[in-house]
Amino acid sequence: MGALKSLEEVYHIIDANFLQFCASRGIFSVEDFLVHDVSMLMASADKLSNSDRLKQGINQLVLITETYHQPWMNGLMLLEDREQNKHYISTGSESFDVLLQGGLREGHVTELVGPSSSGKTQVCFQVASNVALKKGNVVFFDSGNSFSPTRIKQMVTHISGSEENKVNGGVEEAMRHIECHAVFDIYTLLDLLHQLKLNLKSQSQKKSTELIIIDSISSLIAPILGGSNAQGHALMVSLGYLLKDLSHQHNIAVLVTNHMVSGEGGSLKPALGESWRNIPHVQLQLSQHHTTTNIYGVYILRHPYMASGKSVNFMIP
Incomplete structure (x- = not known):
């Protein structure tokens, strides 16, 4: 702009x-x-x-x-983007990674949708723990006071599988690689993302951030939508394009969570409407197993390179 x-x-x-x-x-x-x-x-x-x-x-x-929109990308540009040497970040679950053909792709915005207690925040913790344990930097935006260092410690310990003295050192090292920001409105989030963008541009070619997490993005956007607030839709679209730009330009995997609302006939659908639906590259729906508390299901709603409808169960320790 x-x-x-x-x-x-x-x-x-x-x-x-x-x-x-x-x-x-x-x-x-x-x-x-x-x-x-x-x-x-x-x-x-x-x-x-x-x-x-x-x-x-x-x-x-x-x-x-x-009325602002990003310029269209032609077929050649899309093909070049597909063939770029972008890596995948493991979710920390083998079956989840297999479903996604490697995990969360750098350069993509991945959205986790699901009702309450479907595992969205737990997946965010697990991915963050896995990245941080491998000395990758994570920026975690927490909009609901859900970030739990204790839970991160449990996951790092489980993933590490090391002796206790090594685990404790690994926990401390991993926690240093997770930068958490409490955000309670979209203006603060946009400001912090713009600061991050400037920092990434000013740094050397050494990669500094591998993963951005926003849990949850819907709690920040939903309050500004509806009614006569014309700015709300523009802010939402601007936030979406900013996340896509950060992920693409700096090869960062972006993971956001979204809640679900009632649709036609009482069925559940992702919140934030059709305008937001077109922002994430990948949209995954989570659910919790009815009888086992740490078993979850993930279902592909939309993926640029894979057919929708595939699903697997996975465990979060």
């Missing part, structure tokens, strides 16, 4: 006064605008003498972000 100043010639409402208003609040681009709360900007504009015109400018930016 471009600088706000570049819009001045196209939209008369985005004039020098509006640009000054935005600049005083650290907004210099459409991207900057997306990480600000529109209601707070409106309240700030209300206090000024030219409030009506400023609010028209804010509404204009909302419309611009709503």
